[in-house]
Amino acid sequence: xxxxxxxxxxxxxxxxxxxxxxxxxxxxxxxxxxxxxxxxxxxxxxxxxxxxxxxxxxxxxxxxxxxxxxxxxxxxxxxxxxxxxxxxxxxxxxxxxxxxxxxxxxxxxxxxxxxxxxxxxxxxxxxxxxxxxxxxxxxxxxxxxxxxxxxxxxxxxxxxxxxxxxxxxxxxxxxxxxxxxxxxxxxxxxxxxxxxxxxxxxxxxxxxxxxxxxxxxxxxxx
Amino acid sequence: xxxxxxxxxxxxxxxxxxxxxxxxxxxxxxxxxxxxxxxxxxxxxxxxxxxxxxxxxxxxxxxxxxxxxxxxxxxxxxxxxxxxxxxxxxxxxxxxxxxxxxxxxxxxxxxxxxxxxxxxxxxxxxxxxxxxxxxxxxxxxxxxxxxxxxxxxxxxxxxxxxxxxxxxxxxxxxxxxxxxxxxxxxxxxxxxxxxxxxxxxxxxxxxxxxxxxxxxxxxxxxxxxxx
Numbered sequence: 207x208x209x210x211x212x213x214x215x216x217x218x219x220x221x222x223x224x225x226x227x228x229x230x231x232x233x234x235x236x237x238x239x240x241x242x243x244x245x246x247x248x249x250x251x252x253x254x255x256x257x258x259x260x261x262x263x264x265x266x267x268x269x270x271x272x273x274x275x276x277x278x279x280x281x282x283x284x285x286x287x288x289x290x291x292x293x294x295x296x297x298x299x300x301x302x303x304x305x306x307x308x309x310x311x312x313x314x315x316x317x318x319x320x321x322x323x324x325x326x327x328x329x330x331x332x333x334x335x336x337x338x339x340x341x342x343x344x345x346x347x348x349x350x351x352x353x354x355x356x357x358x359x360x361x362x363x364x365x366x367x368x369x370x371x372x373x374x375x376x377x378x379x380x381x382x383x384x385x386x387x388x389x390x391x392x393x394x395x396x397x398x399x400x401x402x403x404x405x406x407x408x409x410x411x412x413x414x415x416x417x418x419x420x421x422x423x424x425x426x427x428x
Numbered sequence: 429x430x431x432x433x434x435x436x437x438x439x440x441x442x443x444x445x446x447x448x449x450x451x452x453x454x455x456x457x458x459x460x461x462x463x464x465x466x467x468x469x470x471x472x473x474x475x476x477x478x479x480x481x482x483x484x485x486x487x488x489x490x491x492x493x494x495x496x497x498x499x500x501x502x503x504x505x506x507x508x509x510x511x512x513x514x515x516x517x518x519x520x521x522x523x524x525x526x527x528x529x530x531x532x533x534x535x536x537x538x539x540x541x542x543x544x545x546x547x548x549x550x551x552x553x554x555x556x557x558x559x560x561x562x563x564x565x566x567x568x569x570x571x572x573x574x575x576x577x578x579x580x581x582x583x584x585x586x587x588x589x590x591x592x593x594x595x596x597x598x599x600x601x602x603x604x605x606x607x608x609x610x611x612x613x614x615x616x617x618x619x620x621x622x623x624x625x626x627x628x629x630x631x632x633x634x635x636x637x638x639x640x641x642x643x644x645x646x647x648x649x650x651x652x653x654x655x
Contacts, residue, residue: 268630270626272602273622280615358494389502389510393503401491405494
């Protein structure tokens, strides 16, 4: 039992919070890059590409992130790579985020009204031109609110990286708790910090949604 | 860089895997039932005329939706212990998952309630239905029918999220995997098997909800068409 919560503990937690943000950004950037490819592959004219990307999404969305993290952590070791928790967590989160962002963006691309596709085709634009000049600019607008909303999920999910030993906010909370043994106080502080990071994003996502005039229509219903 | 996989060494522990999978399903079942109730109550609460109740429900939903499940589980685990309640890890896991999925259910149900046309409720009032009858027949049942796909995918996500309960040593599938891998030193194989089992479980749940939907909503119309 090691005394009371002091400024050093809080600094340590702050350091962890910075790593939570860092890991979230890694997951967002990596997941966005792979997710974009997944989204395009899901609507590819080639059936085999569609099937492969659909299988990827189904497998990742059917597996808990915790198991994906363990697979990343032990899998990279199994093929003989020296892994740090950062690499394992970053790679696993990228795989996970890509499946969800890919589906969100596929939905956004497909919800661009059909006549837009037809008009672009009628103007003899190639498939690449249609995508880049007509469809994607409109899809980005549709995709923004759910993507910002999903960033909340990314931040929350980085807490699971603590189980492979990555010292982000959750893990630093556990370490502080090991010296203080005041779990309720420590985890309440951790929860408050996560809330402070996530709530503004949630509000921003809701605001964007309202501005789109689409109300709170659930994508699963559309 | 060669991978040597030895699945038989891990697969001979299949009774443990099956036991873990069953416990995961049990966790998901109890949390789904109680979370659906809690979430519906919270959604109704957010729509009441009482400012205070609406406010409490909103704080609950936002607090849960903006913090990680892992933190919530630890808070419930140590919180219940600190007020002297000694519960099994399984019970704590069900309580934490219920609180968690309740908040998400509340948001989905609220969207369902808002999708009920005002005229339907006015018509019901005109036909002199009681408040309870209106809530049950005109608001709740059609709302559930509308958001059923969103609700069920939330419950499948809950089953997957229950893996986090391994951190408070509830003996569900992921906890079993952690135990087996530390026993056999075959971590990669163990987690591959567990991933396959989770995919199977989510397929089973999806199929179950699809069947349940057919029974519950026999006059199922195409989504998006008016009632």
